[in-house]
Amino acid sequence: MEFRRLGKTELQVSILGFGASPMGNVFDPVDESTALASAHLAIDQGINFFDVAPFYGLTLAETRLGKALKGKRDKVTLASKCGRYGLEEFDFSRERIFSSIEDSLKRLQTDYLDLYQLHDIEFVDKSLITEVAIPALHEVKKSGKARFVGITGLPVRYLAQIAREVEIDTILSWGHYNLLEDEINDELVPLSREKDLGLMNAAPLMQRILSDAELPEWHRSPDEVKALQPKLIELCKSYELDLSQVAMNFAMKHEGISTTIVGMCEPEIVEKNLAAIDLSIPEELMKSIEKLVAPYKNQMWFEGKPENNL
Numbered sequence: 001m002e003f004r005r006l007g008k009t010e011l012q013v014s015i016l017g018f019g020a021s022p023m024g025n026v027f028d029p030v031d032e033s034t035a036l037a038s039a040h041l042a043i044d045q046g047i048n049f050f051d052v053a054p055f056y057g058l059t060l061a062e063t064r065l066g067k068a069l070k071g072k073r074d075k076v077t078l079a080s081k082c083g084r085y086g087l088e089e090f091d092f093s094r095e096r097i098f099s100s101i102e103d104s105l106k107r108l109q110t111d112y113l114d115l116y117q118l119h120d121i122e123f124v125d126k127s128l129i130t131e132v133a134i135p136a137l138h139e140v141k142k143s144g145k146a147r148f149v150g151i152t153g154l155p156v157r158y159l160a161q162i163a164r165e166v167e168i169d170t171i172l173s174w175g176h177y178n179l180l181e182d183e184i185n186d187e188l189v190p191l192s193r194e195k196d197l198g199l200m201n202a203a204p205l206m207q208r209i210l211s212d213a214e215l216p217e218w219h220r221s222p223d224e225v226k227a228l229q230p231k232l233i234e235l236c237k238s239y240e241l242d243l244s245q246v247a248m249n250f251a252m253k254h255e256g257i258s259t260t261i262v263g264m265c266e267p268e269i270v271e272k273n274l275a276a277i278d279l280s281i282p283e284e285l286m287k288s289i290e291k292l293v294a295p296y297k298n299q300m301w302f303e304g305k306p307e308n309n310l
Contacts, residue, residue, distance in 0.1 A: 024057015
């Protein structure tokens with residue numbers, strides 16, 4: 001396993017991060033014993049970064065991950081979030097951030113988080129984030145209940161704007177660095193280097209488009225982007241390769257990104273993701289993928305308040 005420094009935190013994190021959202025049945029129902037076995041296998045194979053949130057499965061993911069990490073807490077860098085608690089439920093108030101950390105610690109069966117993050121900051125007023133939520137995070141950090149603090153969200157330019165104005169340790173961007181998207185490079189990569197922020201990339205499979213799994217009904221990519229899935233699958237098969245592993249390998253190679261977080265909750269998926277790390281991808285295949293994807297590149301949707309769509 002390769003490890004990279006998570007910015008000024010100095011934490012060394014695995015380039016493959018364990019996204020715990022599927023443990024909350026976010027995509028499909030999963031048996032708890034299977035979910036726990038997946039986390040244990042990941043730890044045994046060197047994955048040391050685990051990311052979760054109260055929103056995932058409406059606290060189920062945190063609860064299950066807490067069970068999985070019992071007796072193994074010292075082997076992982078544990079990250080959770082606050083501020084988002086449902087599809088339409090957001091609360092970035094100082095009081096809720098304080099109560100949320102206590103609830104998360106209880107569910108995760110630990111007395112501290114390595115990283116505490118504001119979840120999907122684009123959904124509320126900017127002033128609430130910069131004047132209320134960020135100061136509250138720093139109070140939590142000062143208390144010792146979180147070692148480091150950061151922000152997460154979808155719109156990369158908005159994340160960059162906030163990161164220029166506040167003091168944080170990390171940024172988690174999702175959906176903006178994969179075979180279909182590369183906008184993370186425009187501002188977030190150079191900014192993270194300038195400010196020594198730990199930059200994390202999530203959703204390298206674009207919520208299943210870059211895999212052979214059935215797309216969820218709620219997927220918001222344009223139909224023409226979704227239609228690329230079978231074409232990409234067949235293209236990779238012609239080289240006797242799996243699309244998801246090609247996509248994972250591509251994402252993890254970005255040296256400006258500390259860890260690439262992907263959801264997993266089945267042992268066979270953990271093994272598959274691990275195998276992608278050392279995959280050898282023919283240059284001809286990558287050129288063919290780039291040519292196929294080029295007309296549909298960076299067609300990301302927007303979520304949140306319109307004024308935060310920079």
